[in-house]
Amino acid sequence: MKSWKPDTILFITMITILILIPAVSADPLSNGTVNESLTESTMIPADYVTGLNVQSDTMSNSSTTYGGESSSNTTFATGNATAATSLAALGSPFIFNGKFASPPSGAKSAQDYDHYVSFTMRANSLAPNYAYDLVNRGDLSDGTHWVYNMYMFGTSSSGLNGRIQVLGYNHVTHSWAELSPLSSPLSPLTNYSIVWQYSNIAGGELFVNNVSQGPATGGGTLDTSLSSAFHVGENMYNGGGRQHSAFYGTISNVYHFERDLAPVANFTGSPLSGTAPLNVTFTDTSTGSPTNWSWSFGDGNTSTNRNSSHTYTAAGTYDVSLTATNAGGSDTETKVEYVTVAAPQTTFYVYAEGVGMYHGTQDDLSMGNQTPGDFYNLINGQCGTVDTDKCWYGRGIYLDDNAGSVHWSTAEQASSYADNADFSVFVGHGWNDGIVFGTQNTALELSRTNMQLGGNQAKWVTFFACDVLNQSTQTNWESVFNGVHIVNGFDTHGLLYEGQGTKYAQMLTGLGGGYDRMKIRDAWRMTLQETINKEYIKGAYMWANPCGNDYLPGFGDYCTSSPTKDQNGNYDIEWENFECITS
Amino acid sequence: MMMKKEHVIGLCLILVIAGICGIAFWLQPSSTPQKILTNESLQEQFQSISGEVAGGSLSYKIEFTAKKPNAPEKVAVYKTVQPKVTKTNAIAFAKKFNITDFNEPKEGDSVISVSSKNMTYRVMLYKNGGSVYWDSERSDTPNGIDITENLPTDEEAKKIATSFLKERDLLPDGAFVGGTEHRKVYKSNKSNGSKTVVWEDILVWYTREINGMKVEGTQFEIEIGGHGDVIRFFSNWKDYETIGEYPVKSQESSIETLKQKGISTAAGPDKPDTISINEIYLGYETTAVAYKEEYLEPVWVFKGEALKNGTSIGPVKEFVPALTEDSKKSLSSI
Structure with missing residues (x-):
């Protein structure tokens, strides 16, 4: 075995001493002073530093050791709470002694904040039959209840002597369980760095000398009504078969950090769908007491109000997001395709009336059909398939009255109904200068000269009636063109065909029947050609340029302006009579 | 007794005239006692209608100037595929x-x-x-x-x-x-x-x-x-x-039906005073595409002119179903 030379041994010894001296001198308790502190990097989560809320105080009587069984025997003088915004601002070292006489400035409601307490604990002894209260987080509302209690068992406490426990209490609604006790007891007259990190969400975790004792078992959350009072070393509880006392020993380097919990953003809106302009009221339902709100309504508009309303003016589906912020951070809730706004509707009106009865010599009332009703029912309520914002609604009262219309009287004018609809359909008797509402009642005649079609609203008119637009007198009907685009009619005497109202509507819209949408005049011709098998029945239409190629609005292009007049003030009228059958 | 030559010639003329009248009488539809259907006779068929209605009038008579066609007792009927x-x-x-x-x-x-x-x-x-x-x-x-x-x-x-x-x-x-x-x-x-x-x-x-x-x-x-x-x-x-031959109504019977039905083309604004039927024939009538056709229906076709003050104001054409009721019943079972 190789022997060491004396000078070599001396050299090693010196080096060892040089290494050990700083380490020994760094022990704050080695010379009775407290200068131990935890470092940010080792124990304090970074996000606790951010949004830091620190209370600290300076120990006024670090060497006195007392004990007691009630708060009146508290050994520590009341300290003065101060606040700092960062660890660096606290200075180091600093010592906290005793409890805060009043809730520290800035103490927060327990449910909204995590907190973190660290201190150096040196017990003078393990008090017999007692547990030393180390830290309490109490309920500000009455000063006696607490959220949890950290205590250290004395020497004869069911074998738990020298253990630290943190326990939640059931007289508030939380239910999380105590921490597992240490595997080995703490020794008196020894400095221990104690860290208790409590998260309202994650639960608690105890560290002793930077070693985690494991997370709190169980779970639960704090009563949301709780506020915080933070106490160190104060006897908070005395009873329940286990005596608690104020701490015997020294507690120093107390750091108490509260961390604002970032809010959890959420919101509701109402209504969530509708036609533009759509005003939606948004209500913040975030938790975590946000202090700032930032709304994004999905259409480029924003708001910073807590609750807000917004009017959508354009059709679309919108994502809405709310960012709720407080000192602990922010959270964003985005609801995808939350608001659906339909384009502003342009409303069109359909009106249909008539007896659906054979014209002329027939008097068999059973021959009446449902042409006007069929047509009306298939148009009313429909929105366009090409322009979905254009929708059709009924106006007036249609009547399938095969016994003769009773809706009309001589005092009524067709224009009062038909003229206030965009698309008007009449089914019944007609002649080359008018129509008749009713099977045989000539008193219900309405001459074309008394029609005001187009004067107000009517743009498209169809007469399922004999001789309206009869070829020889067709130009008579130019008098009804006063804004009307198209008039469809017959040049015939007598017809009775089932299903024409249905087919006509299906062809106009392309909805049902297997038809694709057709222009209004095409639909009229095809309706007649498909249903008529009498060669003497001719179809007819007239139109005012440039509006003769209109589709039913919503189902294709149509003239959005009125027909034009020539230099003499006359409409540019064209017309055609066409065969429905050839043989 | 010897007749004078003048008497013989006169008698012959009488016989010729009587013969012509007889032939004319034979050609006249047997169920129609008169060639001309008057307004009054039509009124009998339309007791519930009185006066004029807009777009039409019953104030017309129907003349039949058509030759009686050769009418078969049966015609072929065709099923529509x-x-x-x-x-x-x-x-x-x-x-x-x-x-x-x-x-x-x-x-x-x-x-x-x-x-x-x-x-x-x-x-x-x-x-x-x-x-x-x-x-x-x-x-x-x-x-x-x-x-x-x-x-x-x-x-x-x-x-x-x-x-x-x-x-x-x-x-x-x-x-x-x-x-x-x-x-x-x-x-x-x-x-x-x-x-x-x-x-x-x-x-x-x-x-x-x-x-x-x-x-x-x-x-x-x-x-x-x-x-x-x-x-x-x-x-x-x-x-x-083809599905076979079926009995058809006689021309006379179809005229009776026509009288019941009326001629709708006569209901025009010009109010004809006379409908002159100058052609009658048996044909088939195909239906418009909107309607399902079970078979090609034989019809009596009446064609003519609507007249007013002796002037034509337009053609008229009317169809009368030609199959007998028994024929229709037979066809309906096919």
């Missing part, structure tokens, strides 16, 4: 008209539609038989192309139409040109009361005969526009197969 119409058929049909860029075909209870993407061209196949094609930008729409001076002659139009149909295998056996019509869009000039033709095409229509009898109703029509372009096509062609 229901076509098989599918989207594939419809697309193939569209391609015959050079529609290749089309929307998804739409199918309904009675029709399948195929439209070009721009909605200008479209075809439809009817499930009851028949089809249609048209160019919606040109059909019935003034466009500067389909004008009188750009049209072919009628004879040229017939050739164009027939050639067009044959090239596409669309002209069925038995179809022949029935005639042409010029369809016109007019523009009025309110200032001077004139009208001008601003759009025109030529409609060539086809028909057919079955069992030597004319089929009434649209069969085939094709429209030729400017420069000989085909701008519209409509078919109501149905296929038939």
Whole structure:
């Protein structure tokens, strides 16, 4: 075995001493002073530093050791709470002694904040039959209840002597369980760095000398009504078969950090769908007491109000997001395709009336059909398939009255109904200068000269009636063109065909029947050609340029302006009579 | 007793006149005591109607000047063969008209539609038989192309139409040109009361005969526009197969039915005072495409003129179903 030379041994010894001296001198308790502190990097989560809320105080009587069984025997003088915004601002070292006489400035409601307490604990002894209260987080509302209690068992406490426990209490609604006790007891007259990190969400975790004792078992959350009072070393509880006392020993380097919990953003809106302009009221339902709100309504508009309303003016589906912020951070809730706004509707009106009865010599009332009703029912309520914002609604009262219309009287004018609809359909008797509402009642005649079609609203008119637009007198009907685009009619005497109202509507819209949408005049011709098998029945239409190629609005292009007049003030009228059958 | 020559000649004239009258009486419908149905006789049939109604009047008489046709006791009746119409058929049909860029075909209870993407061209196949094609930008729409001076002659139009149909295998056996019509869009000039033709095409229509009898109703029509372009096509062609011969009503019986039914074309605004029936024949009537046809129905056809003050104000045509009730019952069970 190789022997060491004396000078070599001396050299090693010196080096060892040089290494050990700083380490020994760094022990704050080695010379009775407290200068131990935890470092940010080792124990304090970074996000606790951010949004830091620190209370600290300076120990006024670090060497006195007392004990007691009630708060009146508290050994520590009341300290003065101060606040700092960062660890660096606290200075180091600093010592906290005793409890805060009043809730520290800035103490927060327990449910909204995590907190973190660290201190150096040196017990003078393990008090017999007692547990030393180390830290309490109490309920500000009455000063006696607490959220949890950290205590250290004395020497004869069911074998738990020298253990630290943190326990939640059931007289508030939380239910999380105590921490597992240490595997080995703490020794008196020894400095221990104690860290208790409590998260309202994650639960608690105890560290002793930077070693985690494991997370709190169980779970639960704090009563949301709780506020915080933070106490160190104060006897908070005395009873329940286990005596608690104020701490015997020294507690120093107390750091108490509260961390604002970032809010959890959420919101509701109402209504969530509708036609533009759509005003939606948004209500913040975030938790975590946000202090700032930032709304994004999905259409480029924003708001910073807590609750807000917004009017959508354009059709679309919108994502809405709310960012709720407080000192602990922010959270964003985005609801995808939350608001659906339909384009502003342009409303069109359909009106249909008539007896659906054979014209002329027939008097068999059973021959009446449902042409006007069929047509009306298939148009009313429909929105366009090409322009979905254009929708059709009924106006007036249609009547399938095969016994003769009773809706009309001589005092009524067709224009009062038909003229206030965009698309008007009449089914019944007609002649080359008018129509008749009713099977045989000539008193219900309405001459074309008394029609005001187009004067107000009517743009498209169809007469399922004999001789309206009869070829020889067709130009008579130019008098009804006063804004009307198209008039469809017959040049015939007598017809009775089932299903024409249905087919006509299906062809106009392309909805049902297997038809694709057709222009209004095409639909009229095809309706007649498909249903008529009498060669003497001719179809007819007239139109005012440039509006003769209109589709039913919503189902294709149509003239959005009125027909034009020539230099003499006359409409540019064209017309055609066409065969429905050839043989 | 010897008759004088003058007496013999006179007697012969009397016999000839009596013979002519007798023949005329024999030709007269047996159930019609008079050749002319008066307004009064019609009124008996329409007791519930009195006075005029708008769009029509019963104030007319019906004259029968037609010769009594040879009416068979039975005629052949044909069952209508229901076509098989599918989207594939419809697309193939569209391609015959050079529609290749089309929307998804739409199918309904009675029709399948195929439209070009721009909605200008479209075809439809009817499930009851028949089809249609048209160019919606040109059909019935003034466009500067389909004008009188750009049209072919009628004879040229017939050739164009027939050639067009044959090239596409669309002209069925038995179809022949029935005639042409010029369809016109007019523009009025309110200032001077004139009208001008601003759009025109030529409609060539086809028909057919079955069992030597004319089929009434649209069969085939094709429209030729400017420069000989085909701008519209409509078919109501149905296929038939014979199912046997069935008894038909007599002409006399059909006239009775006509009196019950009236002549609806007489209900026009010009209020004819007379309907003159100058042609009666037995034919078949095909239904419009909207309606399902079970069989090709034999009909008595009455054709004539509506007259007012001795002047024609338009043609009239009325069909009376020819099958007897027993025949219809028999057919309904097939």
